[in-house]
Amino acid sequence: xxxxxxxxxxxxxxxxxxxxxxxxxxxxxxxxxxxxxxxxxxxxxxxxxxxxxxxxxxxxxxxxxxxxxxxxxxxxxxxxxxxxxxxxxxxxxxxxxxxxxxxxxxxxxxxxxxxxxxxxxxxxxxxxxxxxxxxxxxxxxxxxxxxxxxxxxxxxxxxxxxxxxxxxxxxxxxxxxxxxxxxxxxxxxxxxxxxxxxxxxxxxxxxxxxxxxx
Amino acid sequence: xxxxxxxxxxxxxxxxxxxxxxxxxxxxxxxxxxxxxxxxxxxxxxxxxxxxxxxxxxxxxxxxxxxxxxxxxxxxxxxxxxxxxxxxxxxxxxxxxxxxxxxxxxxxxxxxxxxxxxxxxxxxx
Ligand SMILES: C[S@@+](CC[C@H](N)C(=O)[O-])C[C@H]1O[C@@H](n2cnc3c(N)ncnc32)[C@H](O)[C@@H]1O
Numbered sequence: 001x002x003x004x005x006x007x008x009x010x011x012x013x014x015x016x017x018x019x020x021x022x023x024x025x026x027x028x029x030x031x032x033x034x035x036x037x038x039x040x041x042x043x044x045x046x047x048x049x050x051x052x053x054x055x056x057x058x059x060x061x062x063x064x065x066x067x068x069x070x071x072x073x074x075x076x077x078x079x080x081x082x083x084x085x086x087x088x089x090x091x092x093x094x095x096x097x098x099x100x101x102x103x104x105x106x107x108x109x110x111x112x113x114x115x116x117x118x119x120x121x122x123x124x125x126x127x128x129x130x131x132x133x134x135x136x137x138x139x140x141x142x143x144x145x146x147x148x149x150x151x152x153x154x155x156x157x158x159x160x161x162x163x164x165x166x167x168x169x170x171x172x173x174x175x176x177x178x179x180x181x182x183x184x185x186x187x188x189x190x191x192x193x194x195x196x197x198x199x200x201x202x203x204x205x206x207x208x209x210x211x212x213x214x
Numbered sequence: 215x216x217x218x219x220x221x222x223x224x225x226x227x228x229x230x231x232x233x234x235x236x237x238x239x240x241x242x243x244x245x246x247x248x249x250x251x252x253x254x255x256x257x258x259x260x261x262x263x264x265x266x267x268x269x270x271x272x273x274x275x276x277x278x279x280x281x282x283x284x285x286x287x288x289x290x291x292x293x294x295x296x297x298x299x300x301x302x303x304x305x306x307x308x309x310x311x312x313x314x315x316x317x318x319x320x321x322x323x324x325x326x327x328x329x330x331x332x333x334x335x336x337x338x339x
Contacts, residue, residue, distance in 0.1 A: 114224060
């Protein structure tokens with residue numbers, strides 16, 4: 001499958017986006033670095049054709065690097081949701097700067113399944129879910145499970161490589177299919193005070209999880 | 215907020231609310247933003263929607279002109295209809311206003327184009 005733009009061009013555009021102004025620790029707010037977002041989105045389009053002309057959900061969108069990258073890769077319409085208004089306002093700024101008109105933003109709790117009638121609705125769900133390292137263990141798995149409810153096809157999600165066998169187990173339990181489609185390195189900046197080291201180099205997996213019948 | 219998004223929103227998460235759908239729209243500022251027309255995409259999206267709710271929503275904000283109340287069986291062959299649907303679903307943006315729960319009357323503000331669907335802990339079931 002072809003790509004609308006080159007990987008380098010995509011990464012260049014994504015590098016220029018505004019990030020979180022004041023990252024909130026309780027929501028695990030750190031952006032996906034531009035090189036990771038670019039490789040992820042490029043892979044999703046060129047290997048699986050899951051962006052061009054598709055109806056896409058960005059769950060926990062933050063400042064919107066995945067939403068905006070999806071549009072650059074040809075997505076027809078993107079819904080971007082987050083639980084934090086400040087993050088969505090940065091996304092609005094980003095989309096206004098770029099004159100993008102096919103991203104719609106919504107302030108809601110993604111884990112509350114009653115807010116939206118999204119069962120099997122989206123072609124593609126993108127997410128870099130909260131890792132769930134502090135007080136909310138398992139939130140990454142709840143994001144993934146909710147993502148699966150919302151799509152008739154696939155969820156693409158970033159997870160620490162250390163959780164790989166756990167995810168494999170969960171996927172079996174849920175009766176869905178999935179595999180790691182790219183292995184990447186995430187340079188988590190020292191955004192939060194409790195990170196003692198300057199930055200942490202973390203291995204992450206890009207997962208594709210999908211319904212067995214799709 | 216685009217009408218495609220409105221079509222999926224409910225207030226069912228409020229304690230005591232059974233369906234919470236559709237939410238009434240009160241718009242004080244509406245903008246029209248151009249989006250590329252993609253007939254294959256619109257054809258695929260239409261069956262996912264509650265068309266009657268879409269029509270009523272468009273009508274309530276004064277944008278149902280030329281939009282049929284029901285979908286024809288061979289709608290995918292009608293380019294003019296698809297363009298109209300595209301416009302109503304993707305190009306009309308409610309920038310300011312609010313949504314109202316049909317059962318409880320709870321209002322959800324829309325500001326700078328972003329509907330706020332968050333509830334307080336005391337409000338959820
Ligand atoms: C790790 S950040 C990823 C941000 C962005 N998607 C990116 O890739 O740069 C996780 C995001 O999820 C949001 N979030 C956390 N819990 C949420 C929830 N329950 N519902 C919706 N969004 C949530 C946070 O506000 C934050 O923006």
